[in-house]
Amino acid sequence: MKFSLTLLQATQPGNNISTVLFFGTMGMLSLAVGLVIFIVFHQRRVIRYQMQLQEMEEEQQKILLNASIRWQEEERQKIAADLHDDAGPLLATARLYLNENLVNQDLSTQLQSIYNAKQIIDDTIQLIRNISHSLMPPTLKNFGLESAVNDLFQKISGSGVVNASCRFHDYRQRLRPEQELLVFRVIQELVNNILKHSGSSFIHVTQNYSEEHFFIRLHHDGRGITQSDFERLNKSSLGLGLKNIQSRVKVLHGRIEFEKDLSQAYYKVTLDIPVEDAETLT
């Protein structure tokens, strides 16, 4: 489509102008189209990457969920076994002592049977109390994390196999009860793992509080794992306890670090929890 213009002087543009115009326009169009194509491909790559991350996250969640379910089932089996193998026979024995024929026995035999039955029932009560305490230690609920951990370590030291100690440097600002329970479970699991697998002779736990963060450090001199081992075991089907630890640390919005001390003499595990709305002990 041509249109007429008001011309002052008719001039003929040279061929070089046409060339410049053509190549200039092509160059600019190429840059523009190249920019658009780059943006589109970049975004597609970002989308692919985000989808991959999402899949990995879902996979990890599945693994953690399976580990949690397996752990629950194992705990139930353990409780069932304790009740069936220990409490059951004890109560059955007590029942034997308190049968109907007791009324036909002489007084001293009756007294002896009642006494034996009472002893067995006391043992059963103690056994059930121990099962209950292992499920939910009352010290934790009534006196807090420091007392519960002290209690746990005293029991471990009392066995004579491992020298276990703990020291809370600054626990004026208590965690919330649900946080304390989770931290206690993590410490319990770590200690169980150490006792089962590491062959260490001492376990020491310290607590610190610094810049709105609550730190628990666990040291032991046995065979430990490093952070890379922890991550590798978490991705595999092994390491049920470690997966539970990771789940609990995630719920606490915290971090856990497994490392070997620079002196190479011992391993340490550091649990770092951000403290929000914590209670302050008066």
Next chain:
Amino acid sequence: MLLNLFILTNQQLQDYYFIIIKVTTLIELLLYSFLFYHIVKSTGFKRLIITTTIIFLLYFIFSGWQSGSNTFDSESSAIGFLVIMGYCIFYLYERVKDTQNPFFYSSPTFLVIVSIIVYSAGTFFPFIYARYYLNGENFLVEFDLIHDTLYIVKNIILCFAILAQNKIKPDSKYKPPKKLSLKPK
């Protein structure tokens, strides 16, 4: 194209052709500034758009007055092009940085920006040379070819943008009642 047709059919308007072109260029830039002001999220950039628009407006008036009413104002076109490309690049940069919405390249807004980029980039050189070579017949033919082709391409992309906009389902017509009475009837 419609503007050119309109001017061709009115003899009186042909004397004011270049002034009309300058005014349409200014209106075009103002509309683009308005568009980008609404689609970018960064408040700093919104302020920059306003500042740039005011500065360009002042420059445009000065340059237009200097160049007279019988020549094409290539400098204003070139600066207008740079400003628009700057807006487009910043908008794309903002969208790329926003990882929450990675599918922005399938949105109608992106297609509108692409049409602006393609048209502005393709017509940059013709407009730059228009002031000095518009009298030449060969140049006119090439100018028409480039400009009209890119104009058609721009409109095709805008059509796709409108069709893409229509494909987005409208919000449900259902509106919950304003007052929810929990008392039994």
